[in-house]
Amino acid sequence: MIERLFRFRGGVQPATHKDDSVVAPIAQAPLPKRLYVPLRPNTRAKARLIVEPGQKVLKGECIGEADGVLGTACHAPTSGTVVEIVRHAMPHPSDLPVACVVIEPDGEDRWIERQPFHCVCASSRQVVLDYLRDSGIVGLGGAAFPSHIKIGTQREVDTLILNGAECEPWITSDDRLMREQADEIMRGASLLAELTGAKRILIGIEDNKAEAIAAMREAATKVHPVSQVVAVPTLYPAGGEKQLIRVLTGIEIPHGKLGAEFGIRCFNVGTARAVHRAIDLGEPLISRVVTLTGNVEQPGNFEVLIGTPIEDLLPLVKPKAGTDKYLHGGPMMGFALPDLSAPVVKGTNCIIAGSPDLFPPPKPELPCIRCGACSQACPVDLQPLELYWFARAKNFGKAQEYHLFDCIECGCCAYVCPSHIPLVDYYRFAKSEIWAREREHNEADQARERFEFRNYRIEREKSEKAAKLAARAAETKAKLAAKAAAEGADADKAAEPDPKKALIEAAMKRAQEQKEKSAPKNTENLPDSVKSEIAEIDKRRKPLEAFDEPDNGASAGEENK
Helix, strand or coil: CCHHHCCCCCEEECCCCCCHHHCCCCHHHCCCCCCCCEEECCCCCEEEEECCCCCCEEEEEEEEEECCCCCCCEECCCEEEEEEEEEECCCCCCCCCCCEEEECCCCCEEEEECCCCCCCCCHHHHHHHHHHHCCCCCCCCCCCHHHHHHHHHCCCCCCEECCCCCCCHHHHHHHHEEEEEHHHHHHHHHHHHHHCCCCCEEEEEEECHHHHHHHHHHHHHHCCCCCEEEEEECCCCCCHHHHHHHHHHHCCCCCCCCCHHEEEEEEEEHHHHHHHHHHHHCCCCEEEEEEEEECCCCCEEEEECCCCCHHHHHHHHHCCCCCCCCEEECCCCCCCCCCCCCCCCCCCCEEEECCCCCCCCCCCCCCCCCCCCCHHHHHCCCCCHHHHHHHCCCCCCHHHHCCCCHHHCCCCHHHCCCCCHHHHHHHHHHHHHHHHHHHHHHHHHHHHHHHHHHHHHEEEHHHHHHHHHHHHHHHHHHHHHHHHHHHHHHHHHCCCCCCHHHHHHHHHHHHHHHHHCCCCHCCCCCHHHHHHHHHHHHHHHHHHHHCCCCCCCHHHHHCCC
């Protein structure tokens, strides 16, 4: 049990303007002529297209698979035909188009075969998270952050907080949802507690929603007795995640940290209902409750299919004369819609018809007088005054040093500014410039890495080619050396003396020696005339002996020839 509530710093108390739209029950918005289903549920997530023009689809059929870490799947909100894939306007201040699947409903509203996810306890945690990703479940509080990522943080969880504060003026979609579908919300909360391992569930609801508090308390006792519904003071922005955690638990989340790091998970009540319908009923997230209010005759809340053009919803509430703009979201954190053909997305919780009476034109911006009122109103303990000067001077590095990205853009600072300075616009400008520069820096780094890798690849190919040539040359040289060695061996073998030839030569040498030793014995004391005649005969014989003498090494047969 909570012994006491805590208070966050700053905050404001604007007029709520909730009574008109909260009276009537949630109504079903009719089917539009065409649905424009975006392949991007938010600016950071996207889906990969898996259908093509002319294809027939059923209600709940997947038309885009999750792409990337933050990706979630998107589905056909009704049965019909995929007409085309176009870039269409989105509900965003930039009015930049995104890829959308255009579906022409057939009016039959035929579902796919829905398969509930049984045995959550028996399945591995990652399998359940993948199922939620493929069911397109995202946060329905406005940011549309993928729920499977938020659930999947591997940290010990003590407390699960359901956010039913709905602190921004005019918006009543969560209030009506808690009044009418409290059992479904609590069933989804118990599933989230099971997935995160939370030991207790706290449901924070502003104390100006008495009927919603009563309905949720009744459902909590039936579905999850350990849970507790807590009425929190009505103070904007009590519905901010860090502010609600502070009020319910007393834990102050520091700059740059998340509640998950302190054992706390926080989910919107609409997200809890979507988790229940995905797991227990097998229904992906294809619709949400949207508040239509402002300068209209019949304000109320409607269950609207994702992809419904906003201009198709306006006849349901009959805008009054004098309506000059339409706001997407609340007046504090919302923005004026640049194009009414933009579709309802998963983060659309409210459309407000504005008029000069309800929202007077902004007064001229005056010089800052450094009164400090913005600092006192800031709920995240920043210095809006310093951030304003740094953003205006485009000194983005200094702005980051003053924790620019901890700003939740709640608008409290601009609300209390006596000089009517649109402070949040300056902060958004600074953030977008920093993101753009980071993208350029990352692209430059990627280009440099590609260039360096290209040079590395070219050098590697050169070295590999040189190594191959060197290896081939070495192989050729080795072959030549082996051939030369073989030829040298043959020459050496040829130079070795033949035994037969050596015997013949030795025999001839002995014969010659014997011939020289043998001299005629009857030639002693010859007269000189006889000696000269013998010498003359020997002289004539020598040429004949030289002619008849066989070549060295000739065989006996050749000598006879």
